[in-house]
Amino acid sequence: MRGVSSFTLKVVAIVGMTFNHACYIFYPYLPAEALLLLFGFGGLTFPIMAFLLVEGYHHTSNIKRYAGRLLAFALVSQVPYGLFLAHNLNVLFTLLIGLGILYLYDTMESRGGFWLAAAALVTASALCDWGIIGPLMILMMRAIPDRRQRIVLPLLVPILGNGLPALSDYMAAFDPALLPFALYPLLGCTATIPLLLAYNGSRGRPMKWLFYAYYPAHILVLGLAKGLLLGDWTLGL
Incomplete structure (x- = not known):
């Protein structure tokens, strides 16, 4: 089957996520050229994650188990995320909020009630990575x-x-220090479009747990590497 499978999308998301977080954690030590490349590639990750969340929502047989898995890994990931990246909530909480909005969109009979609930959840996502943009993208990918x-x-x-x-x-x-932050959404999100359009609906190799486990693990490894190798235990950019 031609096209791109969910496995391929997940691999691209994992690589982009690693590049992006390496930029944040090692920001003072990386040359400008590396920041441009790594930040730009990192911009692919969240759009892919949002897209696969919507796909997973459509195909899951147990929405409560799906939400519970997201919540469990969000809580586990918050420890290395808070130590080495930022003081807000990590992106798995953003995805969890997005999943809640998807569920309400399909189950609430009152459209007015749905939009009130969605507005509250989107507002709460301001405390999370990607802020209110994340849940809005997820809802649009469904609606x-x-x-x-x-x-x-x-x-x-x-x-x-x-x-x-x-x-x-x-x-x-x-x-020049501001350019990577422009390329992150401009280059990364634009490059994501042909990838998602090429998605063929197939799963590819099963890796349900790999992404969840990799998320906190790679942050921990990058943070410890900076601390142990460079003696720098400060929070990322």
Whole structure:
């Protein structure tokens, strides 16, 4: 079967995530060229994760077990994430909120009640990685009926909301340090579009647990490496 399987998408997401977090953790020690490349590639990760969350929601036989798995690994991951990356909540909490919105979208009879609940959950996601943009992208990937549009339009949210303002800041200050933050959504999210359009609906190799386990493990390894090798135990960028 031609096209891209969910296994391939997960591998791309894992590589991009590793590059992105390496940038944040080792930011003061990396040359500008490396930051541009790694940040740009890292921008592929969340759109792929959001897309696969929607796919997983459609195919799961037990939504409670799916949510419980996300919650368990979100809690475990918060320890290395809080130690080495940031003080907000990690991206698995963002995905969990997105999953809740998907469930409410399909089960609540009152559209008004749904939008109130969704607004509350989106507001709560401001405490998480990717902020309110994450759940909005997830909802759009479910609610937009046209297949091509439900891939392209959600990716315009981080491009317009984060990428273009960051590029404007870079051009105004002409500070090379700002350019990686513009390329993260501009290059990464744009490059994600053909990947997701090529998705063929197949699972590929099964790796249900690998991504969940890899997420906290790679943050811990990167953080410990910076501390042990460089003597720097400060929080990431």
